[in-house]
Amino acid sequence: MNVVRLSEKLVAKDFATDQEVRWCPGCGDYAILKVMQRTLAEIGAVRENTVFVSGIGCASRFPYYMATYGFHTIHGRAPAVATGIKLARPELDVWVVTGDGDGLSIGGNHLLHVLRRNVDLQVLLFNNEIYGLTKGQYSPTSRVGTRSPSTPTGSVEHPVSAAAFALGAGAHFVARSVDTMQKHLAEVLKRAHAHRGASFVEIFQNCIVYNDGVFSDFTEKDVADDAQIHVEHGRPLVFGEGKTRGLRLDPAKLILETVTIGADGVSEADVVVHDETNRTLATMLVALEMPVALGVLYCAPAPSYETSIRERIDEAKASHPGDDLNALLRRGHTWTVSG
Amino acid sequence: MNVVRLSEKLVAKDFATDQEVRWCPGCGDYAILKVMQRTLAEIGAVRENTVFVSGIGCASRFPYYMATYGFHTIHGRAPAVATGIKLARPELDVWVVTGDGDGLSIGGNHLLHVLRRNVDLQVLLFNNEIYGLTKGQYSPTSRVGTRSPSTPTGSVEHPVSAAAFALGAGAHFVARSVDTMQKHLAEVLKRAHAHRGASFVEIFQNCIVYNDGVFSDFTEKDVADDAQIHVEHGRPLVFGEGKTRGLRLDPAKLILETVTIGADGVSEADVVVHDETNRTLATMLVALEMPVALGVLYCAPAPSYETSIRERIDEAKASHPGDDLNALLRRGHTWTVSG
Amino acid sequence: MSANATVDLDPARPARQELESAVVRFAGDSGDGMQLTGGQFTQSSAMAGNDLATFPDFPAEIRAPIGTTFGVSAFQINFGSRVIKTSGDSVDLLIAMNPAALMVEIPNLRAGGMVIVDSGAFTERNLHKAGYRTNPLEDGSLDKYRTIPIDISKLTLDAVKEFGLSKKEALRCRNLWTLGLVYWMYARDRQTTIDWLSQKFASRPDLAGANAAALNAGHAFGETVEMSDVSAGFTVRPADIAPGLYRAVTGGEALAWGLVVGADLAGLTVMFGSYPITPASAVLHTLSNLKHYGVITFQAEDEIAAACAAIGASYAGSLGVTSSSGPGIALKGEAIGLAVSTELPLVVINSQRAGPSTGMPTKTEQSDLHQAVFGRNADSPVAVVSARSPSDCFEVAIEAVRLATKYMTPVILLTDGYIANAAEPWLIPDVDTLPPMPVKFRTDAEGFQPFLRDPATLARPWAVPGTPGLEHRIGGLEKDYDSGHISYDPVNHERMTQARMDKIAGIADDIPRQAVEEGGERGRLAVVGWGSTYGPINRAVNRLRGEGLDVSHIHIRHIWPLPRNLCDLLGGFEQVLVPELNTGQLLTLLRSECLVPAEGLNKISGQPFKIAEIETAIRARMEA
């Protein structure tokens, strides 16, 4: 624990613990940790009111390195534990850290329900498309053909898209970023934090040991410009060097097609303007294989679960003034036996 | 069991067992059972090769009434048991029957993965928006405000849409029908059966005891025409009396809007033609609140899981001709100790 | 009296016959309102000052087709002027509203017992549905009972005619007619029921009136149309019970209230995470109505999430409670292990039902004791307590809260389907006189380490998020004894494992010594029970002691750890008999802990013990 309390504004390192970080050297998790510590400082987070909850996996070691409250729970169940925390203490700021195995394999159901219920949490899914901690088996997000100790001749399963799943589950906030994109990731985390309700953030994270370079086709510097589109609400969906490429709706096929502005009579007006409140648009962005859509793909706030529950409780209290426990036991039919 | 075997073509009642059906009188499950028995006869199903697998719930009693093989498993796990059956015996025709609680509450994760993996099963989710068997608690599909023994002042949770969830999970076949629409349901079941891979069918089913009439706003005879749209691949999305109403794409809002053909300059050409292979269209259809889209909303076949697995096994066998078990134990480094 | 007995109009009315106790069972179709009827009769018996115990017996199906045997719903009440501890071995008076009810329930009627049937419901069709080939009212098959066929259907229709109801609605008043008759038989007051009717049917005065009319008509029938078998009816005097304010309470209610009161005594609010399952849902339903006490109920997506949310809530400083039945508890095992490892308070309620697997959800059993004590991976000790009766659930719930919060541990509370649904009169305690047991959250950062233990209880401090300066991380990996950091150190693991064991074992010093319920502290035979077998064991021992047999009854509330003196106590008996509704689970504990050659008396039929079954077993051992 951290007995030293600072009166001045906290800085990134105030959110670091004295525990030695035990990820593999070069693991993408380090970069995410750094951004998180800085982001908390920047948003003025209060250490004692901040809780990190995780399941099991390399990613789920995250809480040990944050000088806040932390709960490293069991595999797949962090959303459920976090829901309990939030119901008990809505004023706490709760972050859930999970992996593609933790969150989408064993924990898929809890993820579904926490998103559907819209519990006010930030759920960060570190997607490295592999089970890191158990030494490299393929995961539900692994691409077809992934060779791993449990699929020596290559996996055959269709992977799940984390963001498509979240949208299908009824999530009200869906965003994506990349471990190494420090600025972008920080912005996404801030938006997730600002959103009241369940915020789902998929972070593409490189597992240097078991799945090195699996995202390099869109994360490597030399391809990033053309392989990524950074969406922003109200701005046209453009990308590429000089932002000369864009996404246009093909109304017949109902897909977003890539066009070059200025070529073939395409003008900027043809390019779709990002509307983060539009679920269909988000669905199409998520379905894009190239470029990969990053940023806040969807954000359509709705009442959060714990708020609604608290309202019910307050209403009930208001409508039963002065009820004490003796009244509870005496409600309904009673009779007296005289001595 | 059924010792009598018929040499002629089986009829609906050949698929009925001698067990007394124990749903509440008037329950929608009876209607579905009737359609299923008839449909199996019509598609020429072979009793011994047909297996019904279910979880727990009123709906999950289904297998007891089908004169085929049947497995009434545990709550939420039918998809997993069915996956094992299919892996062991791909030639069996396996139907999974589940409820909104069984399939989307406790069993949501298995549903996700069975759909994603595309195991060749027909998954029928009887959605009555309530927990029937446990006497009427609200379920994950219950609308906000549902009063039930566990939500006496009304539920606050956002319901999940079964079909949207299935699409988000990566299902390759998603359809919808209604318990009382005997013909429509039969057609949908036949399509589901014909599809190789996981076929997901949501059947709106009336629970007369705990949630009576919850679907009547679109299932009652007098409103059905205007409140339902029956989609058919390659046909325009029209509905209403005389099919004078239709769905048009609003390319700005990316939604399907209801228009009246002939009014306001709308012609049939403006109406979207259903393309069941288009996932975005399916997503938009599922999102429609009124009219409710019924029929095969999405069907885009892909290799089924057990087929791919079997292929891998066959390949492995072909590439290791003549390997016997003694060879297995002797593979790698061995040495001889002489006496 | 023969099966053809009919009404006898002899005007020479003898005095009411006095009974020490009586067992009445109301049985009819699910739709016949038998549970309500039984409930009303219970209230009137309570008002009459009787001691009593009840047991509702629902069908497994939600709503079976009318007239079928599997749709029969029954309600049994045992009431008397003496202490009543069970709902009764066999029935003195059976009410059978239709042939199916007669078919299913007649085996429960004692030979010579009385059965009132609605002869109007004994139609061809109904007889056939119930599986009768011939009419039992006519074929002599009821000869060994005193059968009173009355055309209740017709008499009810006559009685409610003036209210202009449909025939279907009118026939729905049959239960009130019958209740009226039974009220007359036991000289009960009708007023409470009439008041209840006018409240229940406030918006349908015609129904209120019709039902009251039916009630009165049934009563009048008894009064005027004297039945030879009933003579002038019976009286059951008030029992000698402690004075005070009483209510009827089911186990489900008492448990829910005990949790709320226990939490309040601890200064906490309840966060109850659950997933519906028979017969545990009653607790969820009761608590869902207690939002005005700050109770949060969370109907989770499954049992695992329910347990995990409760753990999260405890971590955040609420009283986390989770509840289920056997199959659901099986799913919670891994999560309970997390609470063991992180040493967080957690109350886990198991309303046991017949298994294995889905089993017989509506039937009772005591077969989850092994699961409670042993059913987790690794050495993960928890405290286990059990409730013996509906009202006992209240006390046991408070005890569970006390142990969970004082020792920072999961506590498993075992109850069962019988207790959950059965009702008994309860002397309502004054909550203000219950001893407070306030929780002290850690707030002092000085010297704080999350797993440094209290030297007395071995409990770790409860440091709740939101407390400045105590930020720390916990989890399911092994922790260093001193710093609480992750540790793979072998010696430390041994020390922590031992500390977790010792903490639970130490609870034995903080619970009452095992007392003997009935009989001496040494002797020829100790009958050792736990949970819902309390009533039949106690009655059996009591009766046989009355006959002079040297037998004692010991009933265990704290299953784990066992009371310190238990093994010594058992050592003082020549024989130990352990009746259980399972194949011998407490037996395993007693034999392995005390090395006593205890023997089991096991019943695994989904039904509570009958007093006679236990008597027989005791006699057999006393004669041997």
Added chain:
Amino acid sequence: MSANATVDLDPARPARQELESAVVRFAGDSGDGMQLTGGQFTQSSAMAGNDLATFPDFPAEIRAPIGTTFGVSAFQINFGSRVIKTSGDSVDLLIAMNPAALMVEIPNLRAGGMVIVDSGAFTERNLHKAGYRTNPLEDGSLDKYRTIPIDISKLTLDAVKEFGLSKKEALRCRNLWTLGLVYWMYARDRQTTIDWLSQKFASRPDLAGANAAALNAGHAFGETVEMSDVSAGFTVRPADIAPGLYRAVTGGEALAWGLVVGADLAGLTVMFGSYPITPASAVLHTLSNLKHYGVITFQAEDEIAAACAAIGASYAGSLGVTSSSGPGIALKGEAIGLAVSTELPLVVINSQRAGPSTGMPTKTEQSDLHQAVFGRNADSPVAVVSARSPSDCFEVAIEAVRLATKYMTPVILLTDGYIANAAEPWLIPDVDTLPPMPVKFRTDAEGFQPFLRDPATLARPWAVPGTPGLEHRIGGLEKDYDSGHISYDPVNHERMTQARMDKIAGIADDIPRQAVEEGGERGRLAVVGWGSTYGPINRAVNRLRGEGLDVSHIHIRHIWPLPRNLCDLLGGFEQVLVPELNTGQLLTLLRSECLVPAEGLNKISGQPFKIAEIETAIRARMEA
């Protein structure tokens, strides 16, 4: 010899010293290739005809930062000319490739033992990372050991210079240099390793060459630069072991192969449903490579799905197998109950690890016995078997298949992290000589009822979908004994519960009588073990019997039901001592089943027993 011992060039080379056995432990950074090195040394020892046992000791982290204590990876081998049953209590020769390895491993070295360190790795920075304040090679702290510092780094760089590798790559050959030296010390042949290198680095001949050169250089160093402590090195003669074809096998492999062979003997194919978890994944990985034997491996979304898929596969006529470790087995409890209720064959493998909860995943423990025997809701008996050593896993897996298919029941097979990863030489059986145990599926519709039992085994028929005329429905609700239909009948439930119990209890007649491993059938003390404690118990008893103590070793394979004669056997001893790597779980069974005052010897440190620990405990009891 002092810590400052250095190489002694005295040319008067004495003869090699003969040893009966030796324990060598290779320790270094995770990236230093210690597991490979140990594996090669194991092979060469096996080739030299020694009996042996090994134990790899991985760090918990995937890849910890270089030079840290928590990143140390070790491999221990015990080899000898006598029978070897454990990987050795304490180490005779320790290889420490860096300061962290020395720091972590030195406690394992016996006083007077030898430690070879790469002095080139003892830089300021590395010393600091390992937590040394002063250099242990210089501060005298190693005085009680025979320390041999060699600048292996430099000598390796020299040896591989000609291959033009980067410095990083060149330094990666340090382990081979070291192996060469150790080969020289124990007079081992290098050829197999050289062959292996050229195969492994087929695509990088430079690496193959460099490694071989390092190996040879290390060997030459031993040969030429004579070390005073080693004199002329050691020899360990071949052990007197049964002739035949041998291989080294780990528990994980042997288990996987046993399943495939067992299924084959039963005429079935394996459908293995699992979800990765340490230390159980080895079985999944091994089986995933056996597709050409028709093995299907299904990596499910979680443990519940894995178990359920295995149940589905068994239902459909495959051998359903599921595998996990404690926390995962906890999740499977409800599904196992379904297999109990539907009476389907199912093999459940538990590779136990230290708990509770996540615990210490990479450390071994035997603490899931309670969970295996008792850890389900209701009375749901299953068979439980356990493996005592890596190669024993093969036989036990076949036994599990036999019981599961013959009795239509889940069988839980307990192994542990130690056995899963440890290797031992194995006399490879001839599969063709193993007794077949073919399954007969039911095909005859005449008289078929799905739960009508075989009178001898009480097993129900296995009627597989696809079989005409046998269409039927099964499930987790209680079934009628005769018809198999759903039944809520009380008497039937009691009968079915009893039948399920009797079926499992009856297995006791179909397993070998409990034998005594060492010592007499009666006597002063029986040491009763199960699972991986076999080696140390056996060695301890063996040694003390050598000293004339009246002690016997009994080792239990069949945990449930226990062998018929076990209680009688234990009754013949004055004292019973039960060593377990838990707080006393077999102990519960023995005490409750046999009412013997057995005592536990418990170690819960995540480490196997040392022989000496058991010896001490035995002596204490013999002296008392």
